[in-house]
Amino acid sequence: MTLRDATPDERSRWDDLVWGNPGGPELYQLDSYAGLKAPEWRARHLVHEHEGRPPVHALYLYRRVPPFGELWYCPMGPRVADADHARACFEDLRPAGIGRPFAVVLEPSVTAEGPQDRENLIASVPGMRDHPDLQLGQHTVLVDLRPDEEEILAGFRQRARRYIRKSSEAVVEHRTDEDAFEVMWRLYDETLERAGVQERRPRAYHEGLWRTYIEAGLGHFVLARPREDGDHEAGAFIIYRDGLGYYKDGGSLRTRDSNGLQYKVQWEAMRWCKEHGATTYDMYGAPPSWDADDESHPMHPLVQFKTAFGPIVDQVGTMQLVLRPRTFRAWDRVGMPVYRRLTAKSGPFY
Template identity: 40%
Template sequence: MVARAGRARRTRRRWAGPRGVRARDPRRRRIRACERRVPAQDRAARRRERRRRARHPRARRGADGPHHPESLHGDRRRPGSGAEPRTEDELFASLGKKARYAIKKAARDGITVERVPASDANCAAFFRLLEETAEGRFVLRRADYYRTFWQRFERAGEGQLFFAYRDGELVAGAFAMGLGSKTTYKDGASVRAKTAYGASHALQWEVLRWALERGAVTHDLCGAPPSGQASDTSHPLHGVGQFKTSFAPQIVDYAGAWDLPLSASKFSVWAKIGDRIARRLSLTVQKDPYY
């Protein structure tokens, strides 16, 4: 009886308290391992940034001081170099040479950009542009998702729809949204036939003017190759990156989204089977690739 009680007490001591539980919980060990990797990833990103700045001095110093990029996600640059621009002229002067040339050429060719309301008709026209741009390149959600998104942000005073025209014909569109001192380029599309050079640059210039009027300090163009692969022509986002870095050269890398499986076996089944089934059901039933 005494021996059994002793064993029971030893068992309780072995498992009692948070320290013993944590030491035997494999999920917590994986979480701690992931947390330990984050600082190492941050240091690696900082080293890549130092190497990039060493290769591209212009990104490190501007004519008036340190160069503050002008946007954004995967590509994060601030409007201006040196001091933050206070006028449109200062903002325009802070853009890259290629962007300035394209914007001026678009104006000479009669391309105009307007801020338009997110009416049902304008949302439908913009979605048709998105379909033309996305064909064979990326997957879109349903039209009502985009219409609801654009209209809700516009009603809240945090979003704006932009259209670019040439000879009265819609050739490009964009939707931007803002939150406090930051603005973001959310959606953009243009006609496949590239008969209006500079339309997309002119469109983004109007978005930047809108951001400046709102008092934004940072404008996020979103989406570009990693900084170490910006010159890699085989990267699927190479063309997109070239367009966005024409406004300002800096690309800022982020850690991105990572899965942290709490059950390796269940996650393996989900990744191999569950995710595909859920996506297929969503496409079949809701006509939406995102479940």
């Protein structure tokens, strides 16, 4: 087993190598995501190599948190195909040669049929602990864009088809201009306020994220007006790269005209991605399928909307490998609460 830094050649091809990982592609493993997290988080581009298995190119972010040392985080990774490969990657992190983190937060791309798959993986790795999920993509809805449009529509629930038909007069725009940022922020911010989301990042962070992907040629806004002479009442920011479309952020007003307009936005986003070669569209974010009926789950308000396009699929979720137990105990009890307070104004710690 080997864990090493990526070579200069691998660094120059990093995004393409990530897209070919055995566990599938992932936006949050790209260089663009590392740029978004800087300077609070620095990047390590590492390669896990195991005999008989394809290499795993893994973006690790690390943050110095004095006096504890380095905390590492592998967002939505490592991208492995199964639990055995994940365990091999976890073992790579134990030697001190590649760095000296006291803990590593991991989000391996291991599918889960139920919570027991997560529990079993954590229990099988010495030093592994539970950790609240950090990224919404751990549980999501994936739409297969390979069939023709009529077949795709037929696979949606009746609710989605009804709202898409109802919005036949809607005007949908695919935009990247400066005015679109203002429109999208208004829709997004109002939606978060209405949902009562308390812990969220400032406008500058979200606009910076949108701009990063737009400037990289990967993202754009999909904005909708209920009719030609109407105002924008629903919108989404979508990202597309090499066969995979993502629904990253969305928002809508709560008016009679906007009722159901987000279904039309999603359908037009899927159609655009399909026309540009996508075979899968990721709705990016849902509660675990086994908690879909739990009204106390923070993602529950999205269940009815997203499952109208397909079933929820799950991964094992976020976990934390403790490498220096005494340091970690001090961090967990004292350090993390203090750092959360210190960074509160700029948004969530991660």
